[in-house]
Amino acid sequence: MQKFLFTLLFSWMSMICFGQSAGLVTGNIVDKNQQLSLPGATLKLKPGNHYTVSNQQGKFEFLGVPAGTYTLEVTYIGYQALSMEVAVNAGKTTELHLKMEAGGIAGKEVLVVGDRLRGQAKALNQQRNNPNITNIVSADQIGRFPDANVGDAIKRIPGITMQNDQGEARNIIIRGLAPELNSVTLNGDRIPSAEGDNRRVQMDLIPSDMVQTIEVNKTLTPDMDADAIGGSVNLVTRAAPNGFRVSATASGGVNPIRGKALYTGGLVLANRFAKSKLGAVVSASYNNNDYGSDDVEATWSKDDFGNAYISESEIRKYDVQRIRRSVSTALDYKINAKNTLYATAMYNWRDDRENRYRLRLTGIEPEYDGNDAITGYTGSVRRETKGGIDNGRNKNRRLEDQRVQNYSLRGEHLLGSKIDLDWSASYSRASEDRPNERYVEFRAPSSAINMDIADPRFPLATAPSLRDEDFAFRSMSENHDFTKEDEFGFKLNLRFPLSVVPGQKGRLRVGSRLRLKDKERLNNYFEYEPLTDIGNLAQIANLHVDGKGYQPGDKYVPGTFATNRFLGGQQLNDASKFEKSDVPAEYLAVNFNAKERISAGYIRWDQDITRQLSVIAGVRVENTHIEYEGNIVAEEEELEGKRSVTNSYTNVLPGVTFKYNVNNDLVLRAAATTSIARPNYYDIAPYVSSLADDAELSAGNPQLKAAYAWNFDLMAEQYFKSVGILSGGLFYKSISNFIYTYRDNTYTREKFANDYKDVTTNPIPAGEEWVYKQARNGDNVRVYGFEVALQRQLDFLPGFLKGFGVYVNYTYTKSKADGIFNADGDKRADVTLPGTAPHMFNASLSYENPRFTARLSGNYAASYLDELGGDSFDDRFYDKQFFLDLNASFKLTKTLRVFGEANNLTNQPLRYYQGISSRTMQAEYYRPRYNFGIKFDL
DSSP states (O other), X not given: OHHHHHXXXXXXXXXXXXXXXXXXXXXXXXXXXXXXXOTTOEEEEETTTEEEXXXXXXXXXXXXEESEEEEEEEEOTTBOOEEEEEEXXXXXXXXXXXXXXXXXXXXXXXXXXXXXXXXXXXXXXXHHHOSSOEEEEEHHHHTTSOOSBHHHHHTTSTXXXXXXXXXXXXXXXXXXXXXXXXXXXXXXXXXXXXSSSOOOOOGGGSBGGGEEEEEEESSOOTTSOSOOSSEEEXXXXXXXXXXXXXXXXXXXXXXXXXXXXXXXXXXXXXXXXXXXXXXXXXXXXXXXXXXXXXXXXXXEEEOTTSOEEEEEEEEEEEEXXXXXXXXXXXXXXXXXXXXXXXXXXXXXXXXXXXXXXXXXXXXXXXXXXXXSOEEEEEEEEEEEEEEEOSSTTTTTSEEEEEEEEEEEEEEEEEXXXXXXXXXXEEEEEEEEEEEEEEEEEEEEEEEEEEEEOSSTTSOEEEOTTOOGGGOEEEEEEEEEEEEEEEEEEEEEXXXXXXXXXXXXXXXXXXXXXXXXXXXEEEEEEEEEEESSOOOOTTTSSEEEEOSTTOTTOTTOOOEEEEOHHHHHTOOTTOTTTEEEEEOGGGTTTTOEEEEEEEEEEEEEEEEESSSSEEEEEEEEEEEEEEEXXXXXXXXXXXXXXXXXXXXXXXXXXXXXXXXXXXXXXXXXXXXXXXXXXXXXXXXXXXXXXXXXTTTEEEEOOTTOOOEEEEEEEEEEEEEETTTEEEEEEEEEEEEESOEEEEEEEEEOHHHHHHHOTTOOOOOSOTTOOEEEXXXXXXXXXXXXXXXXXXXXXXXXXXXXXXXXEEEEEEEEEEEEEESOBOTTSOBOOSBOOTTOOSEEEEEEEEEEOSSEEEEEEEEEEOXXXXXXXXXXXXXXXXXXEEEEEEEEEEESSSSXXXXXXXXXXXXXXXXXEESSTTSEEEEEEOOOEEEEEEEEEO
16 A cells, blocks of 8 residues: 555646646636636637536636647537637646537537536536436526425426425435435435434425536445445526626415415526625525315225225325525635635525314224124314424424525645646535424214225225314424534545547546534423313314315315414413423434434546546445434333444445547447445444334344445437437446345344344243334345437427427336335235335427427326335335426516416325225325516626
8 A cells, every 4th residue: 555655646746746747727617698607618719629518606727737739629509619729838727718609510400509508508508418317407498397395396307206295296216216225416415314213305305496417426436425326416596607697586476276376486596706806696585385185085994704905094184384485605716727616605594384174984893794894984083283382483384494504615626747746625404493392183983984985096984973172182383403524525636647548548646524413302292281170172272174175176175173373372381271291202213313423435537548438437436334322212102222332334336438429429338337325324333222012123134235336238329419418328236235124024023132132131021922113124136127318499480480399308217126025024026116106207398489488397296105015015105106297488588587386287186005005094285386577697
C-alpha cells in the first residue's frame, strides 16, 4: 500500500510539472437568446482526440492540451453547430464564453425550437453524453406536466411508478423495485427519511417547481453511493444563471371532493454580481391544497371450512389540508478560471392537517347451524374521530409537520493543467413531528352484523339495529410522535489523465466518502378517563356523515361522530376533569435510536478504446458501522430493559460500463455493476415486543445483512436531430440477502429462550404457541425485464400537424424470490419480490405552436405484490392504476402566459386487495383536481 501511494503521489507531482508545457481551456456555454446554461454540450478540439462535455452549469474544461492552434467544434441537439479557432499557450489558461443559437437544420427542414423543445434538448443532450444509463428530465419538461410535487413529475420517466398517499405520489418504484431498494439525492447528497421505521424519501415533500433537473441513474459508476439497487434519483436544484432572471407563478383551483380551493405561488430571482464572478438564485414556492378522500377498508379471514368473510370493516371519511412551503438558494463564486466555490441550501416544510371519521366493525365472527353452515355474524361497532388540539397550529386537526433541509458547500479546483479536484461537505435533516394528536371513540354493545360479500370488490358490513344513543364513550387519547434523521456527508474526488491506448483519452479518478447518520424516534401516548359522564354519541356535539356522493358508493354510510371541535376543545390536562394514564404499550416498542457511519473509497478508470468505444472500470468499497438501541417490552407495557448492538460489515462493489457511439446519433451501452440496499432502521433496532392478548411477539434483527445485487444492463438509444429519442434496453438483477418479513405461527417458550439468551424475562407461557414476526434475509431474487421509450416531435407531418409530439414508454419487469417461508415454516414457491410492478406505461400527446401548448398524459402501472402475508390468502397487493391528466397554456405576451391543469380525470382510487384481485382490502377515492393560473418569466 505504501508503495502504491508513493507511486500515485509521484505521478501527480510529475503531471503537475509536465503540465507547465501544456495549456488549459475552460469556459461556459449558454443559449444565445435566453442566456441560460446548456448542460450536456459536446465540445471537441481538432486536430487530436480532445473532447469534453459541459456540466450542469454549462461549464467545461480541457485538461493538459498541448500548445498550439485548434478548431473548437460544439454540437447540441436542437441547436446550430458552433465552430471557432482557439489558441492554447503552454502553462496558460484560455477562457471561453460560448453562445449557441437554437434551431438549425434537421434533414431538409428548418428546425424551430420553442420553449418546450429547448427543455427536451437540455435533457437529451445530458442523457446522450452521460457514461451510464440514465433518464434526464429538465425543468422545462416538468413544467409542461400538471404535477405539483416531484413524485408526480418522476412517474412520467420510463421504468418508474409511484405509490400514492392521499392522492399524491410519495414512494418511488424504479424498474419494478420497491422504494427500499432505491435512493434519492439532492444535488448529489443523500436525502434522509422523515418517517420513523424506513429509509423511504417522501417525494411529495418537494414541489416540482423547485427542481431544475431530475436525473434517474439506472446503473451506477464507482464514484456514486452504492445503496441503489433499483436506481438513484438525483434532484438538481436551480443554479445561478448567466444574467438577470425573474419568474413568478400564481394559480388557484378547486377540489370537487370537498368543494374546497387550492392555491399555488412561486417566485425565482437570480442575477450575477461583482463583474459576473458571483452568481445567486433564490427560489420560493407555496402550495395550499384543501381536499379529502373517501375510503373503505376490509380485512378478510377464512374459517376452518374454507369460507372467506370480513373479520373487520371500516368506512372512513378524511378531510385534509396540505400546505407545502419551500425555499432554496444557490451561490457560486468564481475565484478565477481554475477555482470555483458553490453553496446551496434548501428548506422544505409541509403541514398536513387531517380529520378522520371512522366507522369500524371489528371482531366479526361467524355463527353456525348444526351443519356448520354460516347463519350470521356478530361483532363490535365503533365510531372514532381523529383530530388535534384547538390551537393555532393543529386547528382541531391532526397535524403532521414534516421538514427536509439540506445545506452544502463544495469546490471545484484545477491543479496545474492536468489534475481536477472537487470536494463537498453537506448537512441534511428530515423530521416528522405530530404534536397533540387526539382520538375519541364511542362503542356500541356487541351486535348482529349484516354482511354483503356477493361482490367482494365492494364488500359491506352493517349493524342496522344500532342507534346513535347506543354508542357509549370508550376512550380518549392524546399522543406526540417525533422522528428525526440527521446526516453529515463529506466527499473528495481527484481526477487526472491516465491512458493505456496511444492517441486515446483516459482518466483515472479516486475518491473517498463519509456519511454520518443519526436516527431517533421518540413517541409518547396517554389515555384520559373523564371524571364526569361525557354522555353517549347522541348527547354530545356531533355530525352526521351520510352516504350521499360518497365515492366508493352511496351504500357506504359512515354515520354519526363526535365533532373535531368537541375533541379539540377537551381540557385533557385539567386534573379536575380527566384522569391521565401513560400507555407504554403504544410507544415503548417503536422508540429507538440508531447511529450509522458509512465510509467509502473508490477507484474509477475511464478509457477510450477507440474513437467510438469507451469503458469505465472500477471498484467501490463501503464499510457500514451501526450502533442501535431498542427497548425490551414485556406484556405490552413493561419496560424490561434496553438492548444495544453494534455491527460492522464491508461491501466490495466492482463494476464495468461500456459505451459505443455507432455515430453521432446512435449510442449503445452495456454495464455489469453491483449495488446494495441497507435494511430499514426499525428492522435492525434490537427491540423485543410481546402482546399477550394477541399471543404475538415481534422483534428487530440486528444481524440483518444489506441486500447485494449484481446488475446487468443493455441499452440502445437513437437520438433525433429534431429533438427526440427512441430507446430500448434489457436488464437483469440477481439480489442476494433480500429482506422480507418472516412469520412463525408456532413460536414457543423454548424457541424464545434459545433465540434471546440476553433477555431475562420469557414472555411466552409454557405450553402456548404464539405468532412471531421478524425481518429476515431471504436467499436470492432474480429480477429481469426490458424498457422501450419514444420521444418525438412529429415535425415530418405537413402543416399544423408539425406541432404534435408524442412521449411514450413501457417497462416490463418480472421477479422470482427464493428462500421465503410461510407461517407454518414451509418454503413458498413462485413468490415475486414485493414491490415489483410487472407493467408500467406512460403516454402523452402534445401540441405546440408559438403561442399555444397542450398535453394529454396517461400513466399506468399494473398490480403487484406489496407485502407478504403468512400464506397466499394473506398476501397484500397494490392494485393497478391509470391516471389521465390534461394541461394547456397560452402566451399572452413574450413573458406572460396563462395555463390550466386537470389531474386524475379517471378518478383513480388507491386500491389494495388481499390474495385475489376481487377481494378489496382498501379503496380510497380523491376525485379530479382543477387548477388555473398565470406565469411571468423574464
